[in-house]
Amino acid sequence: MGLRVNGHRVALDRHEPDSDLNFVSHAHSDHTSGIRKGKGTITSEVTRALLESKGKKVTMAAVPPGVRLLNAGHMFGSRQFYVDSDQNGYSVVYTGDYQMQKAYATEGIEVRKADVLIIDSTYPNPNVVFDSxxxxxxxxxxxxxxxxxxxxxxxxxxxxxxxxxxxxxxxxxxxxxxxxxxxxxxxxxxxxxxxxxxxxxxxxxxxxxxxxxxxxxxxxxxxxxxxxxxxxxxxxxxxxxxxxxxxxxxxxxxxPLSDHADFKQALEYVSLCEPKVIYTVGSQSGIFALQLQKAGYSASPFFQGALDEQMIKAIANGR
Ligand SMILES: [Zn+2]
Missing domain, CATH: 3.40.50.12650 (Rossmann fold)
Structure with missing residues (x-):
């Protein structure tokens, strides 16, 4: 799963053999398989320090121009990968694990508008509702x-x-x-x-x-x-x-103290983000896409491979 942006192919939270950059959203081990010797990793300083405390060697790469890391609210140091429309003419955001509620010992989430939303699907069913x-x-x-x-x-x-x-x-x-x-x-x-x-x-x-x-x-x-x-x-x-x-x-x-979004929080995210197209990721991506379609959104599970700029530009321009 990756994204082509500004001449780079960025792997998102997993290993992609033909990527040249690797984005790690946070320090949980199911998101760090893309870390490879000699390959540049984009992540927060907090996540780098957390990974190194667990003995992982991280070669940090600069965040490409037109890309910003936004807080994800999931755990300390967790970030989303955001391609800014001001510099690129289109915008994309990949959430990684996220939540809308503010947890202790973690930065609160930032949500920006984006043409394409690539969103985590840990809790895809509307019948799972987290308490306050x-x-x-x-x-x-x-x-x-x-x-x-x-x-x-x-x-x-x-x-x-x-x-x-x-x-x-x-x-x-x-x-x-x-x-x-x-x-x-x-x-x-x-x-x-x-x-x-x-x-x-x-x-x-x-x-x-x-x-x-x-x-x-x-x-x-x-x-x-x-x-x-x-x-x-x-x-x-x-x-x-x-x-x-x-x-x-x-x-x-x-x-039931969760650091993920439930379906209600996912809808809150989507309504703030106002995406034209949504791609769902994770093992529950099929169910989640179906539920988002029922809620009236254009959603499908993220396909294998990378989302390229031509495709994102076509979505952004409504073609
Ligand atoms: Zn996590």
Whole structure:
């Protein structure tokens, strides 16, 4: 999946053998396969630092003239790839993962008008509706404050993005959570770019009976068993993810805190962007395109290969 612009062929969040530039929208591993030795990568400084903290070598490339990176609101450092109409006579935006709500520890999204919109499709169905972020955050804070009186509260979360958001949510109620080494390394990048996070790394903190912990979602059960054995008290488990709206987790509680747009937010994005044509990307792109068509938009799944300038110009000029 790519875009031809100003003589470049830019791969968008994946490996394209004949591309000369590679755009990485954010630091989640399902968006970084295009990083190759010797190939220039366009990404934010925050994302570069996050990737390098995970041992990835990134060769930064300059953003081509007429291209701007816009905040995507998904996680700290996440950006959209925007081809500006003022300099090119046509405009295109690729969202990557995005959301319309403002999350903690992340820059808020920027939306610009564009002739062509290439949009992520993680939650394509109108029947998945995320609750207001304030309500979900209040529920997380209320649950945690209450349960930590009785034992330990363990949240399973992705190490980059969601973990830092949860730390900010707990900091707001005066709790500095205990995190694993991996989260600790990512936190260092956040703090080096000015995000305030108050936390302790497990290996450096004194063992306590009642605390709030953030661990990798795959290690939640193992951590629960270890903590209960050591403290002889209950360890309550929770997840905070948009998938809480579509599936059941084996935890005591699940909070639908998503860093993606639901269908309602997608429509909000589209109405601000006013695209002439929409291409949907991701594993749900077929369903999402169908739903957008039902809502009255010209939408189809992004095809294999690259969108070239002639085609974009024809769309921009209404031909
Ligand atoms: Zn992501």
């Amino acid at each position: 972020r304030e309500d979900v955050i209040a529920a997380i804070q209320c649950y945690t404050k209450q349960k930590v009186n009785w034992g330990t509260v363990l949240f399973g979360a992705y190490s980059a993005g969601k973990a830092q958001e949860l730390i900010s949510i707990f900091n707001e109620i005066g709790i500095a959570p205990v995190v694993d080494e991996k989260v600790g390394e990512i936190n260092k990048v956040y703090t080096s770019f000015g995000v305030r996070l108050d936390y302790e790394v497990a290996s450096e903190s004194q063992p306590r009976d009642n605390f709030v912990g953030i661990v990798n979602i795959s290690k939640l059960t193992q951590n629960k068993i270890e903590v209960e054995r050591r403290t002889e008290r209950r360890a309550f488990t929770a997840v905070a993810t948009g998938w809480a709206k579509v599936m059941t987790f084996e935890t005591d509680v699940q909070f």
